[in-house]
Amino acid sequence: MEKLIGQYHQYPNTWDEMFDASGGVRSLYQEFSSFLNNIEFENLNQMKDFSNQFFRNQGVTFTVYNDNKGVERIFPFDVIPRIIGIKEWTFIEKGIVQRIKTLNLFLRDIYHEQFIIKDKIIPPQLVINNRYFIREMINLSVPKNVYTHISGVDLIRDKSGDFHVLEDNLRTPSGVSYMLENREITRRLYPNLMPKHKVLAVDNYPQMLYKQLKTLVDKSDPEIVLLTPGLYNSAYYEHTTLARLMGVELVEGSDLVLDNHEVFMKTASGLRKIDIIYRRIDDDFLDPLSFNSQSVLGLAGIMESFRQGKVCIVNAPGTGIADDKAIYAYVPKMIQYYLNQEPILKNIQTYQMDHPDQKEYVVNNIEKMVIKKTDGSGGYGMLMGNNVSEKEIDDYLHQLNKNPKNYIAQPILNLSTAPCILDNELVPRCVDLRPFAISGANKIEVCPGGLTRVAMRKGSLVVNSSQGGGSKDTWIINKSEDA
């Protein structure tokens, strides 16, 4: 195995989570590297097979549709954990809390007084013309003033080791069930190492979520449900897991009815009133009367119930504007504006493509840039300037020029890498980190760790699961680098 570590070739100009620039093992990974030194490669492959089998038996799968036939796949999992020290984690945690607090204030502001626009911090057209800005939400007070109950903030580490926020996901971010299952399996894979490292627990996430949701209504035992689009949704596994672990009903739109603007579910013992709906369907499909009239996933009239305060919808409709890629560039200014604080976590420099000077700079430096559609997600609709042909660039810019305000650009950052077991080798692969934060009436909690997503292809920077990305368990350990 020592040979394997010796053969580990780091990416150039890239931070590696386990090794420093000279190839030495970082102190956080000391014990883990002695574990690697004492294990046969064969065993690592067995661990890999074991985890695949585990996921399959548990039904931890997502469905891919091909020729009208659903094929269930398991989300690729790498057995080597990603380790982060407590000091760094505390920093990240503070940064996320600061950010979520700000974004929540921003949402409250733009749907009410719009001070931030009047004070010229954010250009009005960016808000008013934004497709995620929902007019139905204007002047509507949401329970306990919380809009973004559940968020997943994507972080990446640059070549000097600093964390940057890549995206704030405020529209029902997924992946938390993989965080839980990854931990389930690593407990089994590392029966010695796990307890020794005193890894901070993640398995109380469902309880944490339930408790925070409860604070949204003034009722000792509110009826909370999780609304899923149904069995055929690719994240259905996550919906069942969360419902099961929180002990709440998993409902579909067809289980719900309205009576006098109260929301009820149809049960074997009659109708039962619902107080809080954690919905895992997008705004567009929530209410055919207010949004997409073709939708059968939600419930007609539910927005009116929400307006009348008869039911609490989590996350609140209209939160999408706060994680929009164009708004993202203004988050550091928002933090200063609303909290009068310096941003803890850095943003990535973002260029607005409808701004002539900024666009010119991007086009001149295209090989160092990634251009994204502001309404794109899942790694779709973006152009990585470093490995595309001139024609592809021209075609993309041609599309972009039709509607430049729908595009932003960012410098390509070298995501940090972590060692993975692939094809009988220990190889570096790019990773990001998505910690999950929950806001209740009184506080914001961040689950220690989160989901480390891995770009499984060599050299790739795309970690999205829809594009072949995988994941690792994330250990927050009570030790700090060089401590």
Add this chain to the structure above:
Amino acid sequence: MLSRVANNLFWMDRYMERSYGLLNLIKTTYNATLDSGDYSDWSRILTTYLGKTPEIEFRNHQDTISTILYIIFDDTNSNSVLNMITKARENARSVQEHISRELWLSVNKYYLHLSQDNISAKYKKEDPISIVNELLQYNHIYYSVADISQERGNAYCFMNLGKYLERVVQSIDFLDVRIINLDQNNENLYESYFFKNLLISIGGYQLYLKTFKSIFSIENIIEMIAINEKFPRSIIYSVNKLNIHTQRLNNFNQINDNKLIFLLGKLSSTLKYTTIESIKIKGLENFLKEINVDLNKISISIDETYFNQKY
């Protein structure tokens, strides 16, 4: 509990019970062909259970093997074992927060076993009884896991409604199709293995021997399958179970409408005071017809009370 969830639990067990019945039938039919060399039963099974009119006449052992593989693995026939287990598992997947983790794992493993790539090719060369036994083992595990791990609440009762409704339908079919249609001129009828295989297919051979020793008569078989309270696949046994579970459900859900309780109580009492003599006077066909009418009413009433209430 959500009505949709209750309905899915009901169907989860119904499909499991149905697959169990079908697998047992495959096993005994295969066994019977070993004794008699008569392969014609396969054609009846395909028509009755899989809704498929066979194109060929079944003549030899090879036909038997390909038929068995068809019944188990054909993914285009919605009544194949594979598709039934897929549906049972689909139902289980949608009610995971109401069934024990162990029960979910047992259904999922069954499904994963059946849906492996090339499994039917692998099975082609194996002894059919071993194949079926391997699958039946999954059904047995499912029942035991449900028994030891499932909380005795709404979910358990809805599962049992599905299970016993399916089972009583199978028992009635057995009497209706296999006993009433019995060809009195069939020469096999006088061979000892005929009744043995018939009884094994409904799982009652041992109990029959204990009760009636080795004297085989159609009357005794009817009595055992219709009204023997100790026989877990008799009509009366399943009806009594349905009765118990609906009473529990009525309590759990505080249902004021007693229609379902009434229907089941009535059927249960009728069966209690039925003897083989009274069945003979009425005629087996009429006796079964009356039970079928009652079961239809019960089934509609379950649907109206729990799954599709009107508001």
